[in-house]
Amino acid sequence: MKHSAITLILCSSAFVTGLAAASPIKIADVTGSWVNVTPGAPVVSGLNTDTIKWGNSNPDYQSGYAFLGNAAPAFHATEGEEFSLGEFMHFNHPIGGTPLTSAELKVTAMVNLDGVSQILESIFQFDHWETVNGPAAGETCANGESRESTINQYGCADRVTLALNESSSSYYAIGSKKYYLDITGFFQDGELAHELWTQERTTSTSLLSGIIRSSALEVPEPSSFALVALSLLGFFSRKMWRRG
Template sequence: MLASPGLAAAATITTIDGAWSGSDPVVSGVGTDRLLWGESAGYGQSGYRFDSAETPLEVFPDASFLIGAFTHLNKPIRGTLLREAELTVSFFFEGLAEAVTSVFVFDHFETHNEAETCANGVDNYTGVNLKGCADRVGATLNEARSDTVEIGGVSYYMDISGFEYGGSLFDYFWTEERRENVANLVGVLRATGEQEPPSPVPLPASGLLLIGAMAALGYARSKKAAA
């Protein structure tokens, strides 16, 4: 990993730039802020979109901050189904000439839309599964491909805390079919060698039902629509 010159105990991010830098399988939009895949079954293609957070932004070690908004355009599709995607985010700090880059890996779990009981353990056509079984998206840091930055004499890397939606933070979220599902992508400056805290507790089935009922935001492969 690359080390950058030292910064004060608090640092200011002047710009955040993000682009989808790879996918499995390769789909349309690599190199841009929006991926698209699959053959439309009447509602358009499925996709991922990343919108950077507003800057300037003051950040502190071990304190969460907003990286940007992640959107899953969950549509019924045929053909190519996404399994994984990489998002490369460049953070430009005040006082540093070069960006500090982090690579986040998104695991995509396409579910069978017509299953009686969906992958989240909730009955189909209810709650977040109202329009067919919800898909699951998770995100982790590829630390080996991410830079470090020195703050107050300590080396830090830009880690990912998870998805924030419905007022809580989760390490994955379920996304409703035929909907643009949006969640905040939350990061944290974590000291090199520091262990990650326990993963946030997944939302229970009852909570999923409540979120679905409130039309809130709702990971493997599925048959999205009959061929």
């Protein structure tokens, strides 16, 4: 799951797969908002903003997620190479009551492909595991490490995992391909991973690593009516040819 020492690409060479060699991908205006949470309000607040909170009634000690999109000037990217979408933060505090179990982040970016700009929206699914802070004597925390390890020193670490919800994401069609904004994981402490273990009583910050991918456009199958029409056309064509 993890890859060491990956460089997040903020500029790149020309984009050549399916496009002219002199036409790079340019990305700008990356923003994000949390569009779906489980459980919903009032357990989790902040829906449709860049920050959601849950847990204690005191807002200074609530747990939460936040996303800050890449505010740098427009940058170039290459299909299949990672770049920074922005910062993900987990405000991890011991909570009372019902915890978050999942949240969806809608990331919006202005993407220029082959000289034409289009807004791409991608929905990323975050699954949250609010672990038990104090295991029984002799047991390890959920991450497999003891309470004496650094990440568990204030209570057992919680886990955040993520994936792309492609069915809810938009794409950019060029020719026979579609291009879409995917995510490769959290980039933290020189490593990239799809799951993130976060320390209690701490704000953990990592970069969300994005990537432009492409796949073939699905060709719709002809309808039954069209098949019948083609069959009839072939039948009458053969009949006319025989008469001639």
